[in-house]
Amino acid sequence: MSNRITRRGAAILATSVLAFATTIAIPTAANAADPTCDTALGITACNGVGSDGAPYSFSAPANFGGTLYLWSHGYRYPVDLPAAIPVVGGYKVTSTPEPAPSTDVAKALLSTGFGIAGSGYSKQGWSPELAVKSQMEVVAAFKKKFPSTTKVIAWGASEGGYITQLLVDQNPGTFAAMAPLCTVSNDIGSSLFAATDVLWGMQTFFDPTIVGHGYAAGLAGYAQAMGDIGKIFTALGAIQAGVTVGTWPETAKASPLASNLIAAGIPARSALLMVGLIAGLPTQSAHFDGTTGPGDPTNPANQDYDKFALAISPALGVLENIASAAVLGVVVNYDLEQQMGGKILDNSTHDFVAQVGDAAGTYNMALSGDAAIAGMQGVMKLAPKWTADAAAVAKLNAAKKTSGKVVIPTVTMHSLNDPAVFAGNTQWLTDQYLATNSAKEMYATFITSGPEHYSQFTAAGLPDTSYPAPSSTNHCNFSSMQMLTVAWMANYGAQNGVLPDAEITQFLRETIPGFSPDDMLETPRLKIYG
Amino acid sequence: MSRITRSPRLIAAVAAVAVAGLALATVPAQATLRNEVGVTSTSITFGITVPMSGIAAPGYNKLAPAAQGYLDYVNDNGGVNGRKVYLKVEDDRYAPATAVSKTNKLVLQDKVFGIAGALGTANHLAVLKSINPGKRGVPDLFVNTGFSGFDDAKKYPTTFMILPSYVMEAKIMGKYLSAKFPDKKIGLIYQDDDFGRNAKTGFATAGTKFDVSKGYASGSQSAATFAGSQVKAMQDAKVDVVVMFGVTTATAAALGAARALGYSAQWILGSVGGDATTLKALGVPAALLTGSIGASFVPSTSDDKDPYVAKFKEINDKYNKGKDKTFDNNVFTGMNLGYMLVAALRAAGPNPTRAGVVKALESKGASIAAPGLVPLGYSATSHAGYTGYWFGKYDSTGALIPDDGPGKYAVWVTDSGAGAVTASTFVRPAMPANAIPNN
Numbered sequence: 001m002s003n004r005i006t007r008r009g010a011a012i013l014a015t016s017v018l019a020f021a022t023t024i025a026i027p028t029a030a031n032a033a034d035p036t037c038d039t040a041l042g043i044t045a046c047n048g049v050g051s052d053g054a055p056y057s058f059s060a061p062a063n064f065g066g067t068l069y070l071w072s073h074g075y076r077y078p079v080d081l082p083a084a085i086p087v088v089g090g091y092k093v094t095s096t097p098e099p100a101p102s103t104d105v106a107k108a109l110l111s112t113g114f115g116i117a118g119s120g121y122s123k124q125g126w127s128p129e130l131a132v133k134s135q136m137e138v139v140a141a142f143k144k145k146f147p148s149t150t151k152v153i154a155w156g157a158s159e160g161g162y163i164t165q166l167l168v169d170q171n172p173g174t175f176a177a178m179a180p181l182c183t184v185s186n187d188i189g190s191s192l193f194a195a196t197d198v199l200w201g202m203q204t205f206f207d208p209t210i211v212g213h214g215y216a217a218g219l220a221g222y223a224q225a226m227g228d229i230g231k232i233f234t235a236l237g238a239i240q241a242g243v244t245v246g247t248w249p250e251t252a253k254a255s256p257l258a259s260n261l262i263a264a265g266i267p268a269r270s271a272l273l274m275v276g277l278i279a280g281l282p283t284q285s286a287h288f289d290g291t292t293g294p295g296d297p298t299n300p301a302n303q304d305y306d307k308f309a310l311a312i313s314p315a316l317g318v319l320e321n322i323a324s325a326a327v328l329g330v331v332v333n334y335d336l337e338q339q340m341g342g343k344i345l346d347n348s349t350h351d352f353v354a355q356v357g358d359a360a361g362t363y364n365m366a367l368s369g370d371a372a373i374a375g376m377q378g379v380m381k382l383a384p385k386w387t388a389d390a391a392a393v394a395k396l397n398a399a400k401k402t403s404g405k406v407v408i409p410t411v412t413m414h415s416l417n418d419p420a421v422f423a424g425n426t427q428w429l430t431d432q433y434l435a436t437n438s439a440k441e442m443y444a445t446f447i448t449s450g451p452e453h454y455s456q457f458t459a460a461g462l463p464d465t466s467y468p469a470p471s472s473t474n475h476c477n478f479s480s481m482q483m484l485t486v487a488w489m490a491n492y493g494a495q496n497g498v499l500p501d502a503e504i505t506q507f508l509r510e511t512i513p514g515f516s517p518d519d520m521l522e523t524p525r526l527k528i529y530g
Numbered sequence: 531m532s533r534i535t536r537s538p539r540l541i542a543a544v545a546a547v548a549v550a551g552l553a554l555a556t557v558p559a560q561a562t563l564r565n566e567v568g569v570t571s572t573s574i575t576f577g578i579t580v581p582m583s584g585i586a587a588p589g590y591n592k593l594a595p596a597a598q599g600y601l602d603y604v605n606d607n608g609g610v611n612g613r614k615v616y617l618k619v620e621d622d623r624y625a626p627a628t629a630v631s632k633t634n635k636l637v638l639q640d641k642v643f644g645i646a647g648a649l650g651t652a653n654h655l656a657v658l659k660s661i662n663p664g665k666r667g668v669p670d671l672f673v674n675t676g677f678s679g680f681d682d683a684k685k686y687p688t689t690f691m692i693l694p695s696y697v698m699e700a701k702i703m704g705k706y707l708s709a710k711f712p713d714k715k716i717g718l719i720y721q722d723d724d725f726g727r728n729a730k731t732g733f734a735t736a737g738t739k740f741d742v743s744k745g746y747a748s749g750s751q752s753a754a755t756f757a758g759s760q761v762k763a764m765q766d767a768k769v770d771v772v773v774m775f776g777v778t779t780a781t782a783a784a785l786g787a788a789r790a791l792g793y794s795a796q797w798i799l800g801s802v803g804g805d806a807t808t809l810k811a812l813g814v815p816a817a818l819l820t821g822s823i824g825a826s827f828v829p830s831t832s833d834d835k836d837p838y839v840a841k842f843k844e845i846n847d848k849y850n851k852g853k854d855k856t857f858d859n860n861v862f863t864g865m866n867l868g869y870m871l872v873a874a875l876r877a878a879g880p881n882p883t884r885a886g887v888v889k890a891l892e893s894k895g896a897s898i899a900a901p902g903l904v905p906l907g908y909s910a911t912s913h914a915g916y917t918g919y920w921f922g923k924y925d926s927t928g929a930l931i932p933d934d935g936p937g938k939y940a941v942w943v944t945d946s947g948a949g950a951v952t953a954s955t956f957v958r959p960a961m962p963a964n965a966i967p968n969n
Binding site: 283290291297298303305306307309310311314358361362363364365368369370371372452517518520522 | 583584585586623624625626627628631634638639651652655656659662665666722723724726727745746747748749
């Protein structure tokens with residue numbers, strides 16, 4: 001993208017990676033002490049540390065009405081990230097507590113009499129059960145400080161949505177409503193399924209030196225992971241630079257299988273799109289709507305508009321989605337491999353033809369036609385697959401999963417084109433609820449989607465990512481209005497035991513900007529479930 | 531409301547919206563009890579997505595204005611049981627993702643009664659997967675593509691085709707090839723996607739063997755591409771007869787490439803890419819088209835003695851508000867769409883419902899007096915539209931003249947499966963008075 005890694009940048013990143021390797025030391029405490037509190041402008045704000053050292057904070061206004069929103073934050077990288085990585089480079093591990101999804105939402109809740117609370121967790125990365133423990137301590141501390149608390153609403157985003165579901169599953173009677181947003185559901189395996197195919201696809205088609213999985217232990221593995229991120233960005237940068245002509249990265253030529261595709265004249269962008277489609281990535285991204293070309297579409301002289309829109313735009317969307325998900329995918333995998341003690345990614349049983357499915361027809365032109373599709377499928381069939389270590393997978397599978405049961409009023413929200421945690425996660429939860437045939441209004445979902453057209457191009461007709469991503473695109477990129485709508489719905493459920501009537505929910509879908517008005521919308525189901 | 535007032539505090543902005551919603555939400559709910567979605571006491575509204583702009587617009591952008599022109603004619607003559615019929619048009623630029631968003635708008639925001647005449651195989655496959663009209667009970671009438679997969683009453687219970695399938699067309703064309711060109715070297719240029727794959731299935735069923743077969747990726751057609759590969763391959767192999775199974779822009783590019791290469795062959799143009807008016811608009815000289823073979827399931831648009839052609843021309847002159855209303859296959863197809871919509875609504879009775887239209891087409895659709903020269907295939911288990919073709923040659927004006935002479939249509943019929951290709955005994959019912967369905 002606009003600040004993509006250059007080859008030189010990748011080299012710097014690879015050689016200096018050890019300098020970035022730090023681990024965060026969080027002081028541990030055998031018992032949680034009472035928090036320190038201050039009151040100003042009618043708001044009492046408290047900060048404390050849990051029994052395992054997790055910092056937390058909570059606040060409540062003078063007119064506190066008895067209802068607390070407990071926010072579970074999402075995945076934070078468990079390692080520092082080199083500055084050369086686009087967008088997230090320079091990240092330092094932090095356990096800063098997060099009592100609300102944003103300052104605006106926090107202010108809105110506090111100003112209307114609600115309490116807010118959240119932990120920063122004692123350990124970053126994928127550690128939902130530790131987070132559950134920390135969050136329950138925050139609830140206890142809040143109730144101790146504000147004994148008039150009568151209702152607790154659990155909400156959170158991404159991994160925080162998963163933590164929210166675990167909180168409710170494991171602590172019956174504690175929560176009056178929940179709102180898992182852009183959530184991981186069931187277990188992380190569904191997300192790893194997609195990550196596997198993206199990383200494997202990048203290795204198979206574009207750079208055989210990408211390690212992808214089986215990272216070494218400790219700092220050596222960290223260096224491999226950071227090196228992979230650099231290689232992925234380098235390949236993506238080359239594909240983007242030559243996206244109109246279909247240029248392949250130089251590194252692809254080292255792959256005998258990819259060389260066949262290059263020789264056949266199949267554009268690299270088609271292979272990239274194929275990688276995205278087998279993984280289930282959307283073709284709409286933060287800056288590319290997947291359907292727009294450069295210039296004025298109504299100008300008859302702009303002959304290339306439709307060709308770009310049909311043949312190139314979907315690949316641009318996937319390119320940006322892979323770029324934004326690559327860091328997450330690599331780091332999560334590295335993180336989990338270190339925790340589980342072995343390889344966890346496995347695509348040895350993936351059916352790539354079935355995983356593409358009808359998309360081969362929808363994106364036929366962008367994939368360069370049936371013959372090209374068959375060629376790429378042939379390469380994927382021949383390429384060596386990844387196999388996980390059974391013991392590591394068993395350890396991962398032993399972790400608690402969310403039940404999918406809806407026992408309290410539940411509100412979900414997901415972007416239709418979330419590139420990091422697919423909307424299929426929320427669809428899974430919806431399917432679980434519908435399977436129970438519950439007669440009560442216990443579950444409602446809001447699906448967000450960006451504007452129909454939002455891609456922008458420079459005067460030279462090149463893709464432009466210099467502007468902010470519209471809300472309702474990307475991962476957990478919700479507007480304050482959308483977040484407050486969810487909060488209102490959840491509060492209604494907490495106070496009444498059921499959600500508002502379906503007509504009100506539908507009215508909100510049709511009224512709040514960025515919500516799909518479609519109450520029958522089914523998002524694509526996760527590939528892992530076939 | 532009582533439950534809402536029990537909550538301690540409402541977030542001000544959302545509460546205002548939600549409370550307003552309580553009052554407003556009851557209005558449409560009551561209205562829908564009285565009328566079906568998209569139906570009022572005076573009107574019925576359908577929605578259509580077609581490429582009104584972009585590379586596929588030439589020709590296809592004439593469909594919707596022609597259909598609405600026909601409907602305006604019906605509206606001026608009493609409508610359908612007193613209701614006027616409207617067609618809300620959305621431009622999809624022939625892009626699947628855009629077709630999905632536009633259809634979404636028509637169904638969810640505009641709340642049309644049904645989708646009509648959706649165009650493009652890839653587009654409509656995406657719509658069916660994403661929006662799933664069948665699950666919603668939304669009629670998806672007279673899909674304007676020949677992909678045989680749309681004739682699946684179980685998977686797509688509200689979707690009805692109107693064109694003969696590409697499998698049917700290829701089977702019939704295979705029979706034609708073996709009858710007319712038994713000893714010739716035959717080549718095939720096809721679109722390398724569902725469209726072309728469907729055709730290859732039909733040719734395989736017919737036992738047609740091509741000496742040379744070349745695909746092109748949808749949208750990749752340009753004179754340079756065709757000259758350099760597909761058409762050149764035909765020339766190099768000294769192919770005598772080239773079957774062109776592609777869209778109109780590809781057909782135009784192929785004919786242009788052949789001329790540039792000095793390659794002379796007998797061209798057989800599939801129905802999708804064989805509209806003479808559009809080919810001419812794309813720069814194909816009439817002389818290049820003259821003598822090429824084409825296929826159709828409706829009367830030749832130059833056949834003024836055909837009652838539908840004559841009446842549709844008259845209606846077109848007076849009612850078509852499109853920018854280009856030159857009477858051709860696209861205009862006829864648009865009018866045919868309008869005609870079939872009216873027939874379907876009439877079949878559903880004086881107060882049509884979405885479910886009623888689907889049921890009526892399944893039970894009575896095959897017996898509707900329609901403009902096509904071949905029978906309709908509608909039944910409870912088949913949602914196939916027209917089921918056959920006739921062949922002819924383009925004359926110097928671009929008119930497709932039947933092999934046996936003007937007005938003499940030798941029609942062949944078949945199915946999308948393994949059924950035989952047979953000479954049709956179908957006798958088209960007489961045109962209803964004023965060309966308005968009387969079923």
